[in-house]
Amino acid sequence: MKEVYDVTIIGGGPIGLFTAFYCGMRKLKTKIIEASLQLGGKISLFYPEKIIRDIGGIPQIKGELLVKQLIEQAKTFDPTVVCGERADLLERSADGTFVITCTNGNTHYTKTIILAVGHGLFKPKKLKIDGAEQYLGTCLHYTVDRLSIFEGKDVVISGGGNTAVDWANELSSIAKSVTIIHRKDEFSAHEQQVERIKLQARICALCQIKAIHGKENQLDISVENLRTKQTDRLKADHLLICHGIESDFGNLVNWGLKMAENRFVVNNRMETNIPGIFAVGDAVIYPNKLKLIAGGFMEGPVAVNSAAQFLHPDKPLVDLYSTHYDFS
Template identity: 45%
Template sequence: MIDQELELYDVTIIGGGPAGMYTAFYSGMRDLKTKLIEAKEELGGRMRIYPEKMIWDVGGVTPTLCGDLIKRLEEQARTFEPTIVLGQQIVNQARQEDGTFILTSATGEQHWTRTVILAIGYGILQMAKLEIEGADRYEVTNLHYTVQELEPFRGKHVLISGGGDSAVDWANELESLAASVTIVHRRDQFGGHEKNISRMRASSVKVRTPYTVSQLHSNSGETIDQVTITHAESGESEQLPVDAVIVNHGLKSDFGPLRDWGLEMGEWWAKVSPKLETNLPGIFAAGDFVDYDSKVRLIAGTFTDAVLALNSAKLFMDPDAPKYAYVSSHNDRFKEKNKALGVIDDH
């Protein structure tokens, strides 16, 4: 039974990363009553892990710090004043007799909506920890799983363990700042973007493969002073002096009760149609959470997902509606906003 105090929304977006924020903006362009719900206490999603990382691949945006891009996306998301709810993890959905949905959070709050767009990325993320006994004691000093600021590493001897995008990116970012950067990876091949890997290999970064970090050593018991790395094939080991250790072993994903909704899902993604429809009518998805044949796993691709998912939601509610929003220069929703910016619109 629907609580009479609940307010009905056209679209409820679950997830406040780049996919969710851009969906909220575009939903406003389509004049829909919009709510965005984020499990954490701030918007940004996975991007919050790397605020000091430089983002190069967003169209029309010059190289920008990830933290700054989050601010711009949030400002854009609020353009049409959607309702934004923070600190609520949605765990259950129930379709009503009239086809609407009641969404329920882990702490019991309810939300009423005509359609749902899932922009939850890889679910609740946790950093994969360094599997060495006693490693956690150094997390308060010089063992890092995220890099919030670059300056603390200036003039330091830094060891990075990992071989994906993040490990390669941090090696490149720190190369000109740190006294030395050594990257240790258990395979000879790295999983980052080709251009970034080439840049790293051509720089002063010391690449040690195939090696793993096998021991941490401390003179004081408070900070790591040396690291033992072990060759993955020969078993030979050596010790390296360090001032800081950065571990980028990937993320562990947990979709929690979402897996009980009846969605067609793999280990990491939900299968969707080319129109970003899930197998559940009225529920759509966008961003890192989705998989389809032409999926582009870049932030730019996430924006396209957001548009496609929202257009599908609009047509689900109103099959006679235009298939997409007019461009901003011809969209009535921007006329008053242009006036506020001092722009004279003669069209």
């Protein structure tokens, strides 16, 4: 016999996890479907060692610890969690129930859906240099799993966005040296972080990596100046590539959801154009959208409240606070 849920959250990253907790506060029968094999989203995959400082009441916290605490919080009301399944097809039964079929053929039944898919399935953009992949896992990195491997080492970072600049600042306190290579003369990162890195690292602006060679776990990196076309050589123990992320929503884009700038359009109630489907986090776009974890933590409860009203339109929506519950 098929089991029908009140809410199915597609995506088990930070926003999806907190959304699941708030579903429990609303006493909604909840399921999380996560495409990867672990919960935590982009933080678990790429930034477990990154220090996060933009969540109210938490001065600083490592990504992996934040995810651990979010998982613990999400499980407070015992939602059903399914990992390793990617939502694919969507149908709607005569009674209004959504039928989600995953790429592995498994089906899930739900009265409402909350999309918390971030940027979809993602992978780091690779360094397009011949022979680069032979150094992957020893000298070449796309993520930082352990800060300790960079301690006392010469580190080169390629990229100019927030990820590159944040890691340059983070590693400068433990590395022997940090050099950051960027194709442009201006960084597209937070101004304060950019000012910090200018004091702590060597900056190679208007430059790009042309070739890399290695010997005894040390890289010899050829760096081309895009203005002069001259090439210099850099020695490095580690090369960290931060060229962005390639994302893919898969078949969600064929569900009939309105999209703009490769994100799902919602209103201030987190409603999509399809009744019963809501969306939150990095996956959504609306006026004055704030792309912070803290912003997503607000959107989740808004979507849950909207789902609750969709399910029970004649029932008054009472404000809920954690103090209403005995969690002992």
